[in-house]
Amino acid sequence: MMHARVQPETRRPRVAVIxxxxxxxxxxxxxxxxIEYADSGVIHPIDALLQSLGELAPDAEIVPVPFRSLGSVAIGPNDWLELARLIRDAAAADPSLTGFVVTHGTATLEETAWFLDLALSLDQPVVLTGAQRPANTDGSDAAANLRGAMAVASDPRSRGAGVLVVMGGAIFAARDVTKAASFELAAFEAPPYGPLGRVDADARVVYRRRMPDSEGASRARFRNVIDHAVALPRVDISMSYAGADGAAIRGFVQAGARGIVCAGLTPGRAASGERAALLEAVAAGVVVVQSTRSPRGLVPRQRFLAADGLLAGGDLSAQKLRIALMLLLAARDAQAAQDETRMNDEAIQACLLDL
Structure with a gap:
């Protein structure tokens, strides 16, 4: 007598949505x-919004996790610290969670994603998504983007890949992604490397590029910063342009900046009028990193940078260099508080170029 084989029960993915x-x-x-939808003054909490959107991922259980509602132009480092701790603590409290999805305003989505990518050390996927049009308007991408993010967060291949961004059906690494358009639906890009993969119309996840290393030796320096940092050190970005005279750089130093990222002209150099201010900043103990305002720029180590005491920013954007430098300076402060060997500028340089 033959017996039918009993198929093992597959556990339904549980995805926390913040x-x-x-x-x-x-x-x-x-x-x-x-365009001007913020003038309505209405911001829906995540649980109410999920209910209004209806069934998005029939194969996954959605677990709403409350945070606070912010416009993306208002979010800042203190919010990043709290959000990172919320994700870390939720993962520790409920190991059955398959992954996390964070819905976020698009203006600073890439910055929050990069901070979380550096600060968190989780096996579960953390996926950020947003919308270019509010959920109640024609042609909104809110539901589709959330559906795609849910699919990526539920996919076993996303585990250990660090923080990802899903927008417009494309899957991006937090390191590479940037918002390149104000109002277009396909507003996110990753120059020059492109997306990691896509989410098909049937919510099938397709990866076509190797995942970035989210646990490299340099990234270990960022771990545990969220455990002890009350606030992150001030790091500012100075934009170079023809005729820039360094007034902004001097203003940042006067305001208490511990670090400055100079988003230089496309060759990766500041305007001539800014050099004196940059030298003054270095002399005052400020860590200065030379970047470029070009979307596909590269600033390697160079003699003129070393001679002036400036660090090279590699191919990271100015806004992402700022975040990495904030975390590195916070890690250095923690070392000093614990009487450990203090991270010098050369160690910071090596780390920035290794990210």
């Missing part, structure tokens, strides 16, 4: 309110 506000949570005043 809402932080942004366009995703806002309410348009009319069906084509795609």
């Amino acid at each position: 809402g932080t506000g942004g366009t995703f949570a806002m309410h348009g005043r009319h069906r084509f309110d795609w």
